[in-house]
Amino acid sequence: MSAVAVEGVWKFFGDYPALRDVKLAAAPGACLALIGRNGAGKTTLLRILAGFSRPGRGEVRIFGGGPRETETRRRIGFIGHGISVYDELSALENLTLFARLYHLPEPERAAREWLERTGLTRVADGLVREFSRGMRQRLAVARAFLHEPSVLLLDEPFTALDDKAIAVLQGLLRGALADGKTIVMSTHQLREALELASDVALLSRGQVAFHGPRTPEMVADPGYVYARYGEG
Amino acid sequence: MPAAKMLFLYAPAGFVAVLGFAVAVAASVLFLRTKALRFDTLAASATEVGLIFLTANIVAGVVWSRAAHAVWWTWDPAIASALVCALVYASYLMLRRAVEEPSQRAAFCAVWSIFCFLDTPIVIAAVYRWRSQHPHPALWADVPDAWPAPLAWSTAGMFALAALLLAVRLRQGTARREQDLRRRMGNTI
Amino acid sequence: MDYLRQFWVVSIKDLRAEFRTKEAINASLAFALVILVLFSFAFDAADLEEAAMNEISGGLLWIAFAFAGTLVLNRSFVRELPNDCLDGLIAAPISRSALFLGKAFANFALVLAVEMISLPVFGIFYHVRWASQFPELLLVLVLGTWGVTVIGTITSALTVNIKLREVMLPMLTYPILVPALMSAMQLTTRLMAGEAIGSDTGMWLKMLIGFDVIYTSVSLILIEVVLIG
Numbered sequence: 138m139s140a141v142a143v144e145g146v147w148k149f150f151g152d153y154p155a156l157r158d159v160k161l162a163a164a165p166g167a168c169l170a171l172i173g174r175n176g177a178g179k180t181t182l183l184r185i186l187a188g189f190s191r192p193g194r195g196e197v198r199i200f201g202g203g204p205r206e207t208e209t210r211r212r213i214g215f216i217g218h219g220i221s222v223y224d225e226l227s228a229l230e231n232l233t234l235f236a237r238l239y240h241l242p243e244p245e246r247a248a249r250e251w252l253e254r255t256g257l258t259r260v261a262d263g264l265v266r267e268f269s270r271g272m273r274q275r276l277a278v279a280r281a282f283l284h285e286p287s288v289l290l291l292d293e294p295f296t297a298l299d300d301k302a303i304a305v306l307q308g309l310l311r312g313a314l315a316d317g318k319t320i321v322m323s324t325h326q327l328r329e330a331l332e333l334a335s336d337v338a339l340l341s342r343g344q345v346a347f348h349g350p351r352t353p354e355m356v357a358d359p360g361y362v363y364a365r366y367g368e369g
Numbered sequence: 370m371p372a373a374k375m376l377f378l379y380a381p382a383g384f385v386a387v388l389g390f391a392v393a394v395a396a397s398v399l400f401l402r403t404k405a406l407r408f409d410t411l412a413a414s415a416t417e418v419g420l421i422f423l424t425a426n427i428v429a430g431v432v433w434s435r436a437a438h439a440v441w442w443t444w445d446p447a448i449a450s451a452l453v454c455a456l457v458y459a460s461y462l463m464l465r466r467a468v469e470e471p472s473q474r475a476a477f478c479a480v481w482s483i484f485c486f487l488d489t490p491i492v493i494a495a496v497y498r499w500r501s502q503h504p505h506p507a508l509w510a511d512v513p514d515a516w517p518a519p520l521a522w523s524t525a526g527m528f529a530l531a532a533l534l535l536a537v538r539l540r541q542g543t544a545r546r547e548q549d550l551r552r553r554m555g556n557t558i
Numbered sequence: 559m560d561y562l563r564q565f566w567v568v569s570i571k572d573l574r575a576e577f578r579t580k581e582a583i584n585a586s587l588a589f590a591l592v593i594l595v596l597f598s599f600a601f602d603a604a605d606l607e608e609a610a611m612n613e614i615s616g617g618l619l620w621i622a623f624a625f626a627g628t629l630v631l632n633r634s635f636v637r638e639l640p641n642d643c644l645d646g647l648i649a650a651p652i653s654r655s656a657l658f659l660g661k662a663f664a665n666f667a668l669v670l671a672v673e674m675i676s677l678p679v680f681g682i683f684y685h686v687r688w689a690s691q692f693p694e695l696l697l698v699l700v701l702g703t704w705g706v707t708v709i710g711t712i713t714s715a716l717t718v719n720i721k722l723r724e725v726m727l728p729m730l731t732y733p734i735l736v737p738a739l740m741s742a743m744q745l746t747t748r749l750m751a752g753e754a755i756g757s758d759t760g761m762w763l764k765m766l767i768g769f770d771v772i773y774t775s776v777s778l779i780l781i782e783v784v785l786i787g
Contacts, residue, residue, distance in 0.1 A: 149472060151546065151550065152406060152471070152547075153549075153553045189786065205786070210649060210651040213649065217642055218642060219641045219642025219643070220641045221643050221646035222646070223571075238651070238652055239651060240560075457733040457734055460734070463729055463730075467720045467722055468720050468721075473787060476783055477716050480783055481716065483776065488734050488737065491765070491772075494737070494765065495765060498761060
């Protein structure tokens with residue numbers, strides 16, 4: 138069974154098709170880099186995968202289940218453009234909240250563990266409002282990984298990260314792949330993404346222009362895929 | 370001309386308005402089931418037509434009230450509940466304007482249309498109950514009994530007019546959607 | 559059991575966040591008090607007879623509660639906007655109706671708190687004995703506030719991401735609430751005048767309960783459409 142399967146998905150905004158007949162799959166343990174210009178539909182597709190919106194036609198499956206089913210959502214970790222943590226609560230309170238929402242048996246212990254793994258133990262009781270940008274990003278990563286998801290959906294995760302946060306995230310992602318987790322990551326930062334990717338898909342104007350394994354040419358020249366399959 | 374002849378305008382307009390809102394809520398439920406945008410266009414058009422006729426109903430009531438009772442407004446339960454329902458459906462039209470993205474607008478307005486329609490019988494019951502506590506001159510005073518035939522004609526006429534307006538609005542709505550689509554596709558190429 | 563737990567986690571989160579900043583509850587309370595004061599100037603409480611005062615008490619109180627309540631209700635989904643927190647809640651494996659109910663209950667608690675503080679103030683300003691039938695009055699407050707809260711929470715979800723949000727929320731909420739507010743006003747007026755809830759006022763109570771039941775059910779069913787589309 139594929140970890141992530143996209144079967145003939147169309148997404149309409151009004152009558153306008155933002156995604157057209159998208160077919161993609163990621164095997165368990167794969168890291169799929171989703172690339173494409175702004176407006177190609179990467180964020181739209183990722184949000185459908187995460188269960189935030191419904192496709193107009195077609196289906197999406199995460200380990201055989203639809204993302205709108207509760208069981209499936211437990212297996213998904215999502216990092217979008219926003220960090221999805223509350224400014225008015227402390228780092229520890231935020232993670233404990235999400236641990237409870239994800240039914241973890243020992244919420245506070247899990248929260249503390251992930252604060253440590255993202256280097257935020259020192260500021261556990263600090264309000265997120267006062268955090269630096271890099272700290273906020275690391276907390277977002279902690280939130281997404283907290284419940285040990287099998288599938289990680291990341292929307293441009295490396296954008297606007299400082300070096301420390303990039304290093305933390307890459308380390309965690311490599312660890313996740315080593316653990317057999319599946320990653321689908323949309324990105325503009327081709328270099329960082331292609332280092333980790335096992336497969337690449339290029340979205341162009343809502344359609345899949347290319348989908349295949351990562352090749353040495355891609356790593357050597359990140360613009361290769363665009364030049365060969367995209368609009369240049 | 371006895372002021373009670375306003376009934377020929379007043380009653381059918383109210384009746385057609387309620388029909389319009391019923392069509393709108395049915396279209397809204399169909400939209401939620403099928404996600405087909407034509408049902409959203411139908412719901413919007415039907416609500417607009419309904420509100421036009423409801424406004425006609427209220428205006429007729431005001432004119433009638435002035436002619437028969439020399440005051441612009443009696444808190445007659447029929448006209449008072451018409452006023453509240455007009456406010457409720459006006460909120461629907463405001464919501465339509467406030468949401469820009471067409472699919473989101475259709476979904477939100479379908480939900481709100483259901484809310485508005487459910488409120489209508491509750492409003493009518495509440496206002497009638499309230500009015501029954503302090504009787505007031507009714508709008509319906511001095512309406513002769515022998516008027517069913519002209520009333521039926523008037524209703525049929527209004528119904529035809531409403532159907533025509535609905536068809537026009539639907540045509541406009543569909544054309545607008547095509548235009549929006551063409552514009553949006555043009556922008557991305 | 560799980561549903562209850564989810565509902566509780568969401569509710570506590572909202573209440574905790576609100577008590578950290580106290581923005582909405584302070585504004586709401588201040589607004590309620592200002593309305594009560596303003597109305598004192600409009601209807602000079604010293605000169606009004608007790609009968610006339612009783613006549614307007616229900617209407618006055620619920621106008622104050624409905625308007626002040628909006629300040630709390632607006633915040634409900636707006637507090638999820640910064641940092642895209644709403645995404646975090648929708649992605650979580652909780653039922654959307656539990657999410658809605660949790661938020662609605664947090665709003666309900668906050669608005670009810672404002673009302674409980676406003677009542678004694680009202681009693682003092684207008685020389686009204688509101689405590690004479692307190693259990694019944696509390697019932698009416700609870701039912702009426704729940705009606706306001708349910709509609710206000712769903713309209714908060716509807717308006718969170720759209721143009722002119724602050725204007726749209728009251729425009730959507732008040733017209734549809736008319737029958738609920740009417741019932742609450744009638745009941746409150748009678749109770750404050752010392753009348754018991756009899757067969758006459760019983761109708762208003764049924765209407766209020768009916769409104770609450772209908773709109774709570776419809777909101778629970780349709781919240782998924784509002785959040786996800």
